[in-house]
Amino acid sequence: MNGWKYICNNLRYRSFLSALTVFAVMITVALFVLLLMSKDSVEHGAQKGYGPFELVIGADGSDSQLILNTFYRVGVPTGNIPLELLSIIEKSEYTDEAFGMTTGDNYNGYPIVGISPAYFATRYENRHLEEGHLYAALGEVTIGYAVAKELGVQVGDQFIGAHGLVEHVDLDHESHEQDVEDTHNSFHYKVVGILPKLNTADDRTVFTRLENAWAIHNDEDSTKEITSIIVKPASLVGIQSMKQQIDAMDNVQAVYSSKAVADVLNVVDTGSQLLMIVMSICVLLAMAALLLALTASIQERKRDVGLLRLIGKSKVYILSTLIAEGLALAVIGLVAGIVLGHIAGAVISDSLFIQTGVQLQAFQIATYEWLLVVVTLSLAILASLGPTLKVYRTDALTLFRN
Incomplete structure (x- = not known):
């Protein structure tokens, strides 16, 4: 059977569990995208906020x-x-x-x-x-x-x-x-x-x-x-x-605009880093959901794996097929999350701007969005690897004994 067809059949067979896993990844990624866009927008707004006026004079x-x-x-x-x-x-x-x-x-x-x-x-x-x-x-x-x-x-x-x-x-x-x-x-x-x-x-x-x-x-x-x-x-x-x-x-002071704005951004960055930590925990939880889904799926398919081994399918074929199944769930959730995050940014952009002055650039790729993609896919591969190796190491003949 074609590898991709085999993967699609397995995902459809466990449609509820697959959908739940995709949903967890999607929501987490969408929130992360919104956070990254907000961070970029705040920094961009702060940097252009003072225009050509490099010095401000005011009271002490x-x-x-x-x-x-x-x-x-x-x-x-x-x-x-x-x-x-x-x-x-x-x-x-x-x-x-x-x-x-x-x-x-x-x-x-x-x-x-x-x-x-x-x-x-x-x-x-x-x-x-x-x-x-x-x-x-x-x-x-x-x-x-x-x-x-x-x-x-x-x-x-x-x-x-x-x-x-x-x-x-x-x-x-x-x-x-x-x-x-x-x-x-x-x-x-x-x-x-x-x-x-x-x-x-x-x-x-x-x-x-x-x-x-x-x-x-x-x-x-x-x-x-x-x-x-x-x-x-x-x-x-x-x-x-x-x-x-x-x-x-x-009773008078002169302040460099760029230096003062940099000091403010340092404070903002500290808050952003705390949010990043919280969101990173959410990503790990989403990957944990993926791990549980794959573990349950692969446990049900022990005999399938054993049969593939008995008919002579290579180790690379079996492992890549099982890992690709988890990766497929992560990719679907990742793409859906990125799209959802940018759409949500576009929807709330005007309201957020009116209320806070922060203008989200909803249709621009955020600075670290590529890193989110790399980390999500890497974690998905790691989450898939554990249960895959475990079931592969089981003796094929024992899977068919009563």
């Missing part, structure tokens, strides 16, 4: 906290710095471009960031808006792609913001009861534009003029402050000199 505090708040809209700022520092940085010979930034308010949980409209040309070059135009007048805002999609906001809508970075306030309707202390009822924003999908934290941000922060909080006559300054250096040589000058000032 944690480097990571300053970077996370400035570029990724995570956590709270380290404090405020004087506005006049922005003029000093802009005039520096080491600066190509610099932008002041204010944070501290939100709209339905999405941060409202004050920054010059020129930021977008520097960061994203010639990207066109999805709709409308960039803000210009006081009170105008341009909103990120995810904000518009999640909240259903359109150009022309008006809303009031809330103080804080995570406060959720229902928009738009003065008749809705709101906490007077947390909302800015006297100041209305008007949406004039919607950004295209940028795959950065800017998709989850509401942008407006820098001056709005002072107008809202009635700080026009007081000493003006900003949250941070992002700097695109004229050259990487001069960036160190600028950092040294800033660090010499009181």
Whole structure:
């Protein structure tokens, strides 16, 4: 009998056990693929998150906290710095471009960031808006792609913001009861534009003029402050000199964007490694299920093996046929799991992006996906080898004795 036909007949004969084994491998592989895609997406998003801005200036505090708040809209700022520092940085010979930034308010949980409209040309070059135009007048805002999609906001809508970075306030309707202390009822924003999908934290941000922060909080006559300054250096040589000058000032720090992001990624990698360990245990459990299925299958086929030996089939033929049966189950589960993982990634991609800002690249091969294939197939061969060798070593004649 043809070897492949023999294998297919055996798999069909034990269809329930075969399906159960394939299912275990498939689910495990699919979860592993999702984990690998998520890891790649987080790292990719973190690395491109700060764009050309190699230096961030802010109040003294944690480097990571300053970077996370400035570029990724995570956590709270380290404090405020004087506005006049922005003029000093802009005039520096080491600066190509610099932008002041204010944070501290939100709209339905999405941060409202004050920054010059020129930021977008520097960061994203010639990207066109999805709709409308960039803000210009006081009170105008341009909103990120995810904000518009999640909240259903359109150009022309008006809303009031809330103080804080995570406060959720229902928009738009003065008749809705709101906490007077947390909302800015006297100041209305008007949406004039919607950004295209940028795959950065800017998709989850509401942008407006820098001056709005002072107008809202009635700080026009007081000493003006900003949250941070992002700097695109004229050259990487001069960036160190600028950092040294800033660090010499009181209550101010300058942070290298790339170094701080690398520190954050190290923390993320530690968490990913723990998840990898858990998923590796799941893979081993799936292989254990494969081992049990093969052991049960081969035990039932002891006489088949003995008959094959008696009619003169070679050792290589018998062993390869039995191992191929286990490998076939693993390959089916592996392929199905990879396909399922990528389909699941595509299905949840938009929702995950809107909720977390992580953009899954569902139709790209993850960095270590090849390693998952190699490990799964290797474990499948090892799982098949044990029961196969055990039954082959049994004396063929004893299998037919009563």
